[in-house]
Amino acid sequence: MSLIVHKYGGTSMGSTERIRLVAKRVAKWARAGHQIVVVPSAMSGETNRLLSLAKELAPAKETADYQRELDMLASTGEQASSALLAMALQAEGMPSVSYAGWQVAIKTNSAFTKARIESIDDKRIKTDLDAGKVVIVTGFQGVDPDGNITTLGRGGSDTSAVAVAAALNAAECLIYTDVDGVYTTDPRVVSRAQRLDKITFDEMLEMASQGSKILQIRSVEFAGKYNVPLRVMSSFEEGPGTLISLEDEDQMEKAVVSGIAFNRDEAKLTIRGIPDQPGVAYKVLGAISAANIEIDVIVQNVAKD
Numbered sequence: 001m002s003l004i005v006h007k008y009g010g011t012s013m014g015s016t017e018r019i020r021l022v023a024k025r026v027a028k029w030a031r032a033g034h035q036i037v038v039v040p041s042a043m044s045g046e047t048n049r050l051l052s053l054a055k056e057l058a059p060a061k062e063t064a065d066y067q068r069e070l071d072m073l074a075s076t077g078e079q080a081s082s083a084l085l086a087m088a089l090q091a092e093g094m095p096s097v098s099y100a101g102w103q104v105a106i107k108t109n110s111a112f113t114k115a116r117i118e119s120i121d122d123k124r125i126k127t128d129l130d131a132g133k134v135v136i137v138t139g140f141q142g143v144d145p146d147g148n149i150t151t152l153g154r155g156g157s158d159t160s161a162v163a164v165a166a167a168l169n170a171a172e173c174l175i176y177t178d179v180d181g182v183y184t185t186d187p188r189v190v191s192r193a194q195r196l197d198k199i200t201f202d203e204m205l206e207m208a209s210q211g212s213k214i215l216q217i218r219s220v221e222f223a224g225k226y227n228v229p230l231r232v233m234s235s236f237e238e239g240p241g242t243l244i245s246l247e248d249e250d251q252m253e254k255a256v257v258s259g260i261a262f263n264r265d266e267a268k269l270t271i272r273g274i275p276d277q278p279g280v281a282y283k284v285l286g287a288i289s290a291a292n293i294e295i296d297v298i299v300q301n302v303a304k305d
Helices: 016-031 046-057 064-091 123-130 156-168 201-209 217-226 280-290
Strands: 003-008 035-040 096-099 106-108 117-120 134-137 141-143 149-151 172-177 198-200 230-234 242-245
Touching: 003 016, 003 156, 016 035, 016 064, 016 134, 035 064, 035 123, 035 156, 046 064, 064 096, 064 134, 064 141, 064 149, 096 123, 106 156, 117 156, 123 134, 123 156, 141 156, 156 172, 156 217, 198 201, 201 217, 201 242, 217 230
Parallel strands: 003 035, 003 172, 035 134, 096 134, 106 141, 172 230, 198 242
Antiparallel strands: 106 117, 141 149, 230 242
């Protein structure tokens, strides 16, 4: 019996009919003898709807207290989809139970709206799995040391799923989305793009950092760090998807281009007049890191234009 983690994106959970289809797929895996943990995203468009409501009521200055309430609000989308999926599974005759991130608990730091996972208590999940239940854990969220609900940033359900898979030592983490795998480039831009059967963590991380939107960068980093095999699959059609794992020995040291990625929304910031003395880079980059802002490329030169 192997333990498998399923992650379903917002489009997969976009309606009650789609949730029924997810429940049927999960039940099929469970009846095949696997222990299954499911990490669903909020229903498509729900998080944007909630945040737009907050924006209408937002104070002039977004304080730490306001950020806390944003997380309280945004986390409800995943809680709703998790409970609905549990009900759909029960209607399929499959025992199931859903948990919010704070109930498991997925413990994070206190960086509201962009928290980082610090640890996961898997006892409750393992107890239910041993009892023959499908366990559903909300993605995108956790709890900080003070008991506040936190969220992991947009796309954080991918990271939640990989973290849960790592904590449980799962055989594989299946990422179900609206595409049937990772392609050599965006098929919406290049019609001749081809689906890759497999790709390494490093290659996927590079593609994600350069603009590929298939997986959140943090989830790929997490998977590589804890060696959690990922497989990107379609929620709407059958197929093998793309396996993301460690270096393929047959490909080591070969000059291979795995894919081409691009990013349409990257910002470049130039800071002039920085004194050339030890510790200056830390003063700049340390503050950016403390704000949980990700830097893609750092270039140090003397050009002013």
